[in-house]
Amino acid sequence: MARKTHSSPEIAKNAILDAAEALMVDVGPAGLRISAVAKKAGMAHPNIIHHFGSREGLINALAERVGQRATERITRAIDDALRAPPEERVNAITRVLETSYHGDEGRSAVWLHLSGAESSLRSNMEQIVTLSHEFRKSMDPTASKENTNRLVMLVTLALVGEVVSGSSIKEALGFGTDESERAHFKQWLAEILLNLRDHQLDTSLSASHTSNEIDNDGKKS
Amino acid sequence: MARKTHSSPEIAKNAILDAAEALMVDVGPAGLRISAVAKKAGMAHPNIIHHFGSREGLINALAERVGQRATERITRAIDDALRAPPEERVNAITRVLETSYHGDEGRSAVWLHLSGAESSLRSNMEQIVTLSHEFRKSMDPTASKENTNRLVMLVTLALVGEVVSGSSIKEALGFGTDESERAHFKQWLAEILLNLRDHQLDTSLSASHTSNEIDNDGKKS
DNA sequence: GAACCTATTTACAAAACTGTCAACATACCA
DNA sequence: TGGTATGTTGACAGTTTTGTAAATAGGTTC
Secondary structure (H helix, E strand, O other), X not given: OOOOOOOOHHHHHHHHHHHHHHHHHHHOOOOOOHHXXXXXXXXXXXXXXXXXXXXXXXXXXXXXXXXXHHHHHHHHHHHHHHHOOHHHHHHHHHHHHHHOOOOOHHHHHHHHHHOOOOOOHHHHHHHHHHHHHHHHHHHOOOOOHHHHHHHHHHHHHHHHHHHHHOOHHHHHOOOOOOHHHHHHHHHHHHHHHHHOOHXXXXXXXXXXXXXXXXXXXXXXX | OOOOOOOOXXXXXXXXXXXXXXXXXXXXXXXXXXXXXXXXXXXXXXXXXXXXXXXXXXXXXXXXXXXXXXXXXXXXXXXXXXXXXXXHHHHHHHHHHHXXXXXXXXXXXXXXXXXXXXXXHHHHHHHHHHHHHHHHHHHOOOOOHHHHHHHHHHHHHHHHHHHHHOOHHHHHOOOOOOHHHHHHHHHHHHHHHXXXXXXXXXXXXXXXXXXXXXXXXXXXX
């Protein structure tokens, strides 16, 4: 059998992670077989254990890489939105929403998280909230961090839902599968997010119960 | 070994499904072991195959039951909201949102769907959309079905996201884990849903591109 | 009470998968 | 050129899991 030439650990690890990520899209983390990854990466399966220690080690490494990539993409998109001229902001926010489902990485990130893989979710979310709040304040200086938090939560949950359910929920609701209709829903959502002002979000009970959660920028009403 | 007294197939099947559902909450559909279900149900594992044909048959049956139960709960809650007096509608809608995460059934439904189990998702969603549109029309006779569809989609995706991510996303965003804060977010969302009028939803591109999707009640602009 | 149906069980077969081990070979360095 | 560290592999062990087969016994019907 042809024996492969030695490569640096980094190169081998990346090749393994690439193969694992590609397979994960179809089978999910729980269905990920070390032998299948090895076959796809063109090597013998003990080599994977040599590099990652165990199957769980591989999955954790994959979760870390995928989560980090997704966060980088999203924060970059929000950053772009911050710099965009006013008339381009709807498109910019739409792009933020689209960015979260880039290729199959979003799906992979959620599946991995779902299966209990360790990743730095908290610090990633903190980056996203901070940037989002900057954006909202640039639109409306009186925007409260509490509402930013809630909006980020709503959007995050919806994106997770989209990623997880694939196209089936959309189809069940009569939305087509082509990209144009998907993009249109995201644009609709982006416009809502942009046009919602805090006075519409401060409902009867808001600002009374949960005003001291993470409102640590002195802005609470 | 003590041999169990015969029971009707219905009783046995239900006992098996109960055990499977309880286990699923922790391990997910992919991690569901037929032998573990049998142990929990207090029987030998071949008995499960006898009743459901195979492991996959069990999972499909579970998906069907869980999906149907969730749909019944949700439609009942929307129906209640329809009959509620105006001042009670925020609470009623809040209850609709809470209802979707009853016990662990919501989580089970999503996980099962995620793992590719067959279920009647489309007809279930149709029921929910139809009722929701009735509700919106009772608030605002000019409400368009297109916007109802989008709102249902947004909420559905968010609920799926919540169910899937458990509490981790909320914690990462600084929300506490106790019920009161969760309930508060749902109430905040309910008020937004109630207060959004169509003129706020008809954005620049709406009603032009996708006006002929499922707008089959003669209401399209 | 006899006969039949089937829910239930024990024992087993077969496959799949993870992780171990020892051997090999390649790259790098002295 | 020789030596060492380690990337890489084939073979294997042990475990786990699904599904099968045959036997047993509880319930039902006539």
